[in-house]
Amino acid sequence: xxxxxxxxxxxxxxxxxxxxxxxxxxxxxxxxxxxxxxxxxxxxxxxxxxxxxxxxxxxxxxxxxxxxxxxxxxxxxxxxxxxxxxxxxxxxxxxxxxxxxxxxxxxxxxxxxxxxxxxxxxxxxxxxxxxxxxxxxxxxxxxxxxxxxxxxxxxxxxxxxxxxxxxxxxxxxxxxxxxxxxxxxxxxxxxxxxxxxxxxxxxxxxxxxxxxxxxxxxxxxxxxxxxxxxxxxxxxxxxxxxxxxxxxxxxxxxxxxxxxxxxxxxxxxxxxxxxxxxxxxxxxxxxxxxxxxxxxx
Amino acid sequence: xxxxxxxxxxxxxxxxxxxxxxxxxxxxxxxxxxxxxxxxxxxxxxxxxxxxxxxxxxxxxxxxxxxxxxxxxxxxxxxxxxxxxxxxxxxxxxxxxxxxxxxxxxxxxxxxxxxxxxxxxxxxxxxxxxxxxxxxxxxxxxxxxxxxxxxxxxxxxxxxxxxxxxxxxxxxxxxxxxxxxxxxxxxxxxxxxxxxxxxxxxxxxxxxxxxxxxxxxxxxxxxxxxxxxxxxxxxxxxxxxxxxxxxxxxxxxxxxxxxxxxxxxxxxxxxxxxxxxxxxxxxxxxxxxxxxxxxxxxxxxxxxxxxxxxxxxxxxxxxxxxxxxxxxxxxxxxxxxxxxxxxxxxxx
Numbered sequence: 001x002x003x004x005x006x007x008x009x010x011x012x013x014x015x016x017x018x019x020x021x022x023x024x025x026x027x028x029x030x031x032x033x034x035x036x037x038x039x040x041x042x043x044x045x046x047x048x049x050x051x052x053x054x055x056x057x058x059x060x061x062x063x064x065x066x067x068x069x070x071x072x073x074x075x076x077x078x079x080x081x082x083x084x085x086x087x088x089x090x091x092x093x094x095x096x097x098x099x100x101x102x103x104x105x106x107x108x109x110x111x112x113x114x115x116x117x118x119x120x121x122x123x124x125x126x127x128x129x130x131x132x133x134x135x136x137x138x139x140x141x142x143x144x145x146x147x148x149x150x151x152x153x154x155x156x157x158x159x160x161x162x163x164x165x166x167x168x169x170x171x172x173x174x175x176x177x178x179x180x181x182x183x184x185x186x187x188x189x190x191x192x193x194x195x196x197x198x199x200x201x202x203x204x205x206x207x208x209x210x211x212x213x214x215x216x217x218x219x220x221x222x223x224x225x226x227x228x229x230x231x232x233x234x235x236x237x238x239x240x241x242x243x244x245x246x247x248x249x250x251x252x253x254x255x256x257x258x259x260x261x262x263x264x265x266x267x268x269x270x271x272x273x274x275x276x277x278x279x280x281x282x283x284x285x286x287x288x289x290x291x292x293x294x295x296x297x
Numbered sequence: 298x299x300x301x302x303x304x305x306x307x308x309x310x311x312x313x314x315x316x317x318x319x320x321x322x323x324x325x326x327x328x329x330x331x332x333x334x335x336x337x338x339x340x341x342x343x344x345x346x347x348x349x350x351x352x353x354x355x356x357x358x359x360x361x362x363x364x365x366x367x368x369x370x371x372x373x374x375x376x377x378x379x380x381x382x383x384x385x386x387x388x389x390x391x392x393x394x395x396x397x398x399x400x401x402x403x404x405x406x407x408x409x410x411x412x413x414x415x416x417x418x419x420x421x422x423x424x425x426x427x428x429x430x431x432x433x434x435x436x437x438x439x440x441x442x443x444x445x446x447x448x449x450x451x452x453x454x455x456x457x458x459x460x461x462x463x464x465x466x467x468x469x470x471x472x473x474x475x476x477x478x479x480x481x482x483x484x485x486x487x488x489x490x491x492x493x494x495x496x497x498x499x500x501x502x503x504x505x506x507x508x509x510x511x512x513x514x515x516x517x518x519x520x521x522x523x524x525x526x527x528x529x530x531x532x533x534x535x536x537x538x539x540x541x542x543x544x545x546x547x548x549x550x551x552x553x554x555x556x557x558x559x560x561x562x563x564x565x566x567x568x569x570x571x572x573x574x575x576x577x578x579x580x581x582x583x584x585x586x587x588x589x590x591x592x593x594x595x596x597x598x599x600x601x602x603x604x605x606x607x608x609x610x611x612x613x614x615x616x617x618x619x620x621x622x623x624x625x626x627x628x629x630x631x632x633x634x635x636x637x638x639x640x641x642x643x644x645x
Contacts, residue, residue: 148353150620155411166414167388187352190385194410195613204620206353239627247353251624 003029004283005067009058009083010074011035011042013159013261014097018074018272019046020259027280031068034061045260058083062090070282072275073098076161084120093282094120097275099161099168108277109227110136111180116285121278125169126267127151127188128176129274130203130235134250135181137224142212145246147183149173149205152191154198157265166190183207201266202238205250214243221250231277232270233257301545302509305339305404305430305491305517306332306532308561309369310381312523314345314586315567318356322368324564328520329369331560333376335552337532339402339515341379342369345525345586346617347406348380348395349387354619355586362391363398370399377401377428384414386617389421396425405451406432406462408615409439412447419454430491430515431456434616437467437582441479448480458489458515463504464616466495466526466575467582473504474511481512491515494530496522497579499571501530502538509544520557521565526578526585528569533557577603581610590619594626604629 006028008015015033019042022030033046038055046053052067054060061071070093073080080100087094096102103120106112110133115121123129131149138144151173162169170188177186193199209217221241228235234255242249254266261268309325325342332340342365344350344358351358358365370378379402380395392403403422405415415431422429431451436444448459461476468476473492480490492508494501494517505516518535522528533553539546567589569575575588583606591609595602608625609618 146353150354150617152618152620160413163411163414164416166384167390167417170385170388171390189352189354189617191615191617192385192408192411192414193613193615193618194408195615199612202620202624204354204624208353238624242623242627249620249623251620251627 001026002287003027004069004286005029005031006070006072006279007032007034007061007068008072008074009034009061011037011040011046012074014268014272015074016042016045017260017268018072018275019049019051021272021276022279023049025276025280027283028276032061032064034058058086062086065090065092069093069286070095070279072279088119095275095278095282096120096122097271099125099165099172101172105176105180106278107132107176107180108231108274108281109133109224112278112281116282123271123274123278124176125173126153126201126271127169127173127190127203129270130201130252130254131205132176132181133224133228134205134221134252135177135183135207137220138207138209138212138217138248139182141216141220143210144181144183144207145210146185146208147177147181147205148187148189149177149203150189150191151267152193152199152202153267154201154264155192155194156198157201157267158192198262198264200264201254203252203254205252207248208246209248210246217241217248232273234263234266234269299543299545301514301547302539303338303515304532304535304546304548305341305379305515306337306519307341307517307529308332308519308523308532310341310343311345311525311529312519313343314525314589315523315528315565315569317566317589318344318351318358319566320360320365322360322364325365326368326372328556328560330372331556332520333373335556336375336548337553338376338547339379340369340373340376341381341404342366343381347383347387348391350383363394366395366400367398379404381406382418383407383617384418389418392418392422393425396427401428402430403427404430404432405456406434409433409436409444409447412450415451416454419451419456423455429456431459432462432493433460434462434464435584436461436463436476437465437472438613441476444476445479445483448484452484452488456488458491459484460491460493460515461508462493463495464584465582466497466501466579466585468500468504469498470500470504470507473507477508477511477513489514491517493517495525495579495585496527496529496569497571497575497585502534505530505535506538506542520553520561522569523561523565524569524585526569526588527571527575531557574602574606577606581607583610583614584616586616587619587622590622594622598626598630600626600629600633
């Protein structure tokens with residue numbers, strides 16, 4: 001099958017984990033990995049795997065624009081604001097894993113279809129990727145008056161980007177519960193736990209529902225968990241959904257695939273896994289459009 | 298000259314846990330006025346889990362926090378109104394709003410190893426002219442050296458005071474002394490050290506006195522001890538004990554006794570006490586706030602609250618992880634059912 005060529009911008013932990021995941025894709029073909037630290041482990045591993053690399057960042061990457069159509073940005077929000085303009089100027093599609101959110105927020109199983117023609121999409125937050133699908137699943141069978149999520153992550157898996165922008169994390173996630181998940185009101189809480197050995201990422205979703213049939217809600221949640229597992233194998237329910245009057249509680253755990261990041265960092269794994277899933281959908285869409293055009297000709 | 302310490306009364310914040318978040322505007326007014334008239338220098342008003350804490354995870358407040366803070370601000374004339382914020386739960390937006398409503402002191406709390414998540418909040422609070430107290434929670438979980446490292450971060454962001462917070466009421470006196478002493482030595486002269494106690498091991502007042510002897514100039518109390526777990530150091534007892542020790546608090550003893558007896562005791566929903574569950578919290582070193590949640594989960598899933606608490610301690614669960622209580626209770630009840638099933642198979 002024809003594949004779409006992609007590049008990764010950022011050779012840190014996220015970019016490197018992403019590299020291993022893109023490597024397995026049947027739809028995406030990785031060509032370049034760009035960083036800014038010459039001696040970075042990520043760039044070394046990329047070279048060993050046979051990818052072309054540069055430590056001169058986006059400038060050099062864009063000199064080889066013919067080698068890719070989609071660029072994953074795993075740098076920082078500040079860097080992405082600059083990258084977004086350069087990528088748009090070069091006619092590249094950007095999948096943004098930073099908190100910059102230049103383009104619309106996407107969650108693969110929920111709203112990606114609405115955004116397949118966008119040139120820049122953003123992955124929300126790890127908490128959003130882990131919980132918005134559940135809220136949307138419940139929303140499919142009941143009115144969700146209020147959705148609240150609590151994401152608990154191992155301290156070691158929370159980098160400076162999260163730590164210094166913790167308000168942005170909770171606010172962005174809460175908004176995604178509303179705009180993408182379909183809850184009337186959303187609230188998000190994040191807790192960092194320093195336990196050793198590090199804990200797996202866990203998420204609790206509380207939803208206050210109206211006119212919901214418990215059986216239907218249970219089925220919707222279980223079905224959604226199964227679908228998320230297709231791209232995040234370590235995503236699972238810790239217990240059957242719990243019901244108290246109009247409140248539904250869903251306890252989730254995310255174990256990372258351990259590609260480059262340690263398995264406890266499910267919060268990072270779900271971001272890179274979702275990014276690949278988004279990349280694949282956008283790539284398929286590109287190929288379909290191209291096929292349609294060639295048929296017309 | 299007599300030594301002076303500053304008591305922060307947290308009846309209207311830590312006490313919110315014991316009140317199951319049911320404080321009314323009238324109760325807050327009465328208590329805030331009483332505390333202020335008694336001469337309490339700092340009066341804290343917030344959801345038990347801080348600004349923005351009203352949630353399904355921690356319990357929804359009966360009255361919106363803005364209303365309670367505004368009401369307290371109207372009553373407080375001599376002292377300062379304080380609010381608590383836990384980054385990750387509340388945001389700078391709520392803190393700014395609280396300041397507009399009259400809060401003068403921002404108490405910014407993180408788990409004792411995560412001070413760096415408070416940088417933006419401490420800096421903003423200083424920028425808008427608030428006094429800032431950094432709160433290192435669950436301080437029993439780390440050694441003094443680690444606590445010093447984290448306290449220095451908070452001081453670097455601009456905190457005027459850093460508290461050693463015994464959230465689990467788990468510290469014995471030597472543990473308090475070594476931590477407070479280490480902070481006092483490491484922090485600059487202009488930075489104060491504080492101590493926040495819980496009474497799960499019946500040491501709240503004596504540990505507070507030990508902290509003062511080691512250089513703390515701020516300690517927390519609540520009227521009738523109204524607070525999470527077995528409650529806090531009782532403000533009225535702190536005042537009496539410190540007065541006997543010749544330490545000035547600026548608080549009138551009879552007046553604070555009257556607030557406790559007449560304003561607080563009659564409205565208490567849950568009377569904090571040392572029972573087997575709160576004692577287990579102190580013994581296992583678990584967040585005091587888990588107490589009422591553990592009672593509820595124990596009843597719902599038919600397991601012993603103590604087993605839940607011990608398991609939470611074993612898993613090194615930190616403050617704010619109330620959802621783990623249900624998680625652990627479900628697991629324990631499943632395990633119990635499996636054991637019973639196995640036992641019945643053996644009997645057959």
